[in-house]
Each structure stands twice: as structure tokens, then as C-alpha cells.
Amino acid sequence: MQMITGLGSASLMTVIRETENSLKELEALQKFIPYAPCTTSYGVGWKGLEAVRYRNSSTSVEFTLPPVSYHCLGLISRPPEKLHLRYEGVKLETPSPAGSIAVVPAGSHQVLLQQGRKDALLIYLEPSLVARVAAESFELDPRRTVVPPLYGLNVPELRASMLGVDAELRAGSEGGSLLVESLANVLAVHLIRHITGPRRLKASADGVLPRHKLRRVIEYIMEISEAIRRWREWRPSSISAPFISRGSSRQPPGWRRTSM
Numbered sequence: 001m002q003m004i005t006g007l008g009s010a011s012l013m014t015v016i017r018e019t020e021n022s023l024k025e026l027e028a029l030q031k032f033i034p035y036a037p038c039t040t041s042y043g044v045g046w047k048g049l050e051a052v053r054y055r056n057s058s059t060s061v062e063f064t065l066p067p068v069s070y071h072c073l074g075l076i077s078r079p080p081e082k083l084h085l086r087y088e089g090v091k092l093e094t095p096s097p098a099g100s101i102a103v104v105p106a107g108s109h110q111v112l113l114q115q116g117r118k119d120a121l122l123i124y125l126e127p128s129l130v131a132r133v134a135a136e137s138f139e140l141d142p143r144r145t146v147v148p149p150l151y152g153l154n155v156p157e158l159r160a161s162m163l164g165v166d167a168e169l170r171a172g173s174e175g176g177s178l179l180v181e182s183l184a185n186v187l188a189v190h191l192i193r194h195i196t197g198p199r200r201l202k203a204s205a206d207g208v209l210p211r212h213k214l215r216r217v218i219e220y221i222m223e224i225s226e227a228i229r230r231w232r233e234w235r236p237s238s239i240s241a242p243f244i245s246r247g248s249s250r251q252p253p254g255w256r257r258t259s260m
Helices: 007-032 127-138 156-171 176-196 211-234
Strands: 049-056 060-065 071-078 082-087 090-092 101-104 110-115 118-125 150-153
Touching: 007 049, 007 060, 049 156, 049 176, 071 156, 071 176, 090 150, 101 156, 118 127, 118 156, 118 176, 127 176, 156 176
Parallel strands: none
Antiparallel strands: 049 118, 060 110, 071 101, 071 118, 082 090, 082 110, 101 150
């Protein structure tokens, strides 16, 4: 039996190298931060995102962060007493409230000056995942899907997803990689929804149903057809369906009686 190698194996090795390089990139970023994280997901094997939690009591620190290839989502659990922050068109002179979210697009420089204790969760989301979700779930051109710089967001759905990642970061239980991969997709969906705003799916110009709606219609028709087939197999030949007694205890397979 001949083993076929080639593009599949090469692609896998490319993904492995890119993952290793991304982790090295984030680990190198830590050298620019004057305090150590209390928890990280580095080396755990998560897909789609990495997470870091900081809890520091520095009196006053100032530092500059170089750009990285991830989108960074920051959830502020406890803001510092004072904060000066600049990145990609954002310039802040006061801390945002607890529970607010900041979004730093990939490739952004950051300059921070903070004073007082700070508690924050940083989630580094892979741009390729955001682009894939934008194309598959929102029918957007991934080449034109831009993640803007945002700060002080109050988006409950996005915050809940980030807290889910934080809970898994703290627990470190088995199956965490699969759970976090799902949360990464959820984060991307809520982020894109916030960026694009409320939108309805466009109707097809030629009257053809979109593929996902067509699939639901076909599934519904198949369910009804199966129910009719079971009814015909169950129904006594001498009794017609409309005249079956309401008190009858016999029911066709797969059917449930409902009270009116």
C-alpha cells in the first residue's frame, strides 16, 4: 500500500510552523511588558486564539508594545487609577469602566502609561479565523473585512464569550482545546456582528433561495414525508385518519400526542 504525501503533509507542516512562530511572537511580546502574567494558554494547544491574564499592582509603568499578527481583545476586570493609551487612531487619557472591552487590530503599535493595580484578560484572536467566519457566516469578502480599533465597548455577548475563555484558562480541564476552538468562533461572530451592525440577508435577485435556507426546506420536507410514511404504515385499513377516536391510545411510531 503506497502512502501518498505531498500537499496535505506540506500544508500540515506549514500550519505547525506558523503556530510555533505565532507562539514565539506572543512570548517575545512579554519581554516588553514590565510585569509577568499570572496565567497564559501558551503551549496548551489551543486553536484559533491564545489568552493571557494580568493582575499587577505596579505603581506607575510606561511601555511600548510592537505590533503582532493577532487581533487583541482586552476585557478590563479592574481598571488602573490612571491610564494613558494610544494605538491605531485611539488616544485615551482616562481608564475605561470595569467590564468594558478594547479591540486592538493586528499590526498595531501600543503605547501605555498606567498607574495603580490593574486586572485584565487579553485574548489574541487569529485574523485568519475572523476572515473565515466573515466569509462563511456573513458572506463578506474576507479581503475587505477590516477589524477597526475600538475601546470602551459594552457588548454583553462578546463579554460573556471572553469570560468563557477566562474560565477555561483558569480551569485547564480536559477537552479545553475543543471548547476554546468553539469559543473562538463565537468571539469572531460577535465581533463581526458589532462591526457590521444589524443586517438582514439579501434576497437572491433570481428568486433562488440561499443555500442554507434551501437545506432547511429540504430537511423539513423530508421530515414531513417520513411522518406521512409512518402514519400510512400504522393506520388501520378500515379506519380513515380523520375519524380516529380522540380517546384512542394507539399512536403511530415517532408521533407524540399533544393536549389541546
